[in-house]
Amino acid sequence: MSSESDPRFRRSREAIVNAARELLLLHGPAAVTHNQIAEHAGIGRATVYRHWPRTDQLLAEAMATVPLPFFENAASPYREWLTRELTTIAGQLDQDDVRAVTSTLVNTALWDAAMDTRREGFASVLSERLTAALGEAARHGELSLRGDATAAAAMTIGPIYYRATIERKPADATLIERCVDAAGEWRTL
Template sequence: MPPDTDPRTTRSRKAITAATRRLLLEHGPAAVTHVRVAEASGVGRATVYRHWPRSDQLLAEAMAAVPMPFFDTPPDRGTPTVEWVRAELTSLARQLGLPDVRAVTTTLANAALWDMGMDARRSGFAHLLAQRLSSALHVAQERGEVTLSSTGDHAAALAIGPLYYRATIEHAPIDEHLIQAAIDALGTWHI
């Protein structure tokens, strides 16, 4: 049986990634070492090293499990784009209020400063969010719903940046007033 379909391999990989994620969430990225992951997962250290030779690979694996659902479904024709943006930002605010999501996002941002692989992952997330939001906003502008004050990456920074800052730097809840300010920063809404 090939190693990638061996049930024991599958079980050990799942145990390792679950333990890595727990360590990250409970103790931060410095806790993600082969020794601690092996202890927490109940899997031998040699097995952990075989699957992930470097601890940064373990960290990347744990963060890869976090989905990126924001702005992934464009607004339907019956929903004003401003309401779609509000719903998406409210969902993002709820997620950033969760300790595990906050830990993963701050770890990704921090690790990206020194690790090319993590920086590529960060860049991919940023590009994906910016592209999704920008696309919806351009459609809204074509339909006459909004006159944009900024486009592309700037729109994502204007909308998401304040929420990220409030959740991660200030460690404070994101309220509807901040969400409205982020929406208003995108442009003048004609609804």
């Protein structure tokens, strides 16, 4: 009986996901193999294969345990809301696990269709939520949008993502304020 209701099945599944996540964070995506997971989790290799026949599924599973940042609960005053959200994103991208998952997603998506679908979903949610929030801000008279609103994600998250992954430094309050300003022309209410 190796079904989802079997507590031993659930326990080995958890041990595998934990080992996959730890290997990803310690050594990078290339370390997430059936062999290394079996060894790291102290579980037979056949068990690892039974749960996840393919390495890319294991990596996806390991990545899913790290929450990625999203724009949520937009509210007036929108300038303050955007500053808070970008500060949160900057703080998350300053953490090793989030940086590891984000850059592994971007890299593996170039060769793996399932990862690319995940990347696309992540990019779409960020862009749609931000575009909607900035549209609300414009209707409230708090913001004059500059050009195309769908470019807002690239303009506001892009510099923070570059700072965190290419420059490997934390985004300070000054950089975050410039990202907020890059969203459009803000008006004091």
